[in-house]
Amino acid sequence: MYFIVLFITMFNFYDQYKLDYKKIINIFLINLFVFSLLIIIPYLTNTSFSSYAENRGDGVVGWFYAANDISVILVSLFPFIIYKLNEKIDYKLIILSILVIFSCLLIGTKVAYFGILLTLILSLFYYLFYININLIIVNFTRENIHSIIFFFFFYNSISIPCYFYIY
Secondary structure, X not given: OHHHHHHHHHHHHHHHHOOOXXXXXXXXXXXXXXXXXXXXXXXXXXXXXXXXXXXXXXOEEEOOOOHHHHHHHHHHHOHHHHHHHHHOOOHHHHXXXXXXXXXXXXXXXXXXXXHHHHXXXXXXXXXXXXXXXXXXXXXXXXXXXXXXXXXXXXXXXOOOHHHHHOO
């Protein structure tokens, strides 16, 4: 339901205010930042709901109700960070990507874990196979940023709740 409402809203904004593509992507990034904060802040204040019904402390979903729904929202908006990192390497986007990865790992569902992992792998393949010869240095720095994000992802993935359910 979220995506239907968001699509209709963006479609109306696009027609009414003549938004360009960059503004729409910035709106998605702001959405992603808010969702990440609404998962991380309740985790830090210990006011978050559990991702699973058993309340074993396996995962937290912030102040939201359904873990898989929030996971799908975060995973589907995460490629916009990668797209913006293609245009320009910005440290705000790197911090945002780390926040999103951390919040997906906090949720503890397989949807969040494998969605972020698949997005990172596909973006790495994109850089490896579509490198322009004139932009080798720029792409090399972008690959280094991806390796930093990969390191953060795998370093934290050992202690996530989803890790224990993947057999």
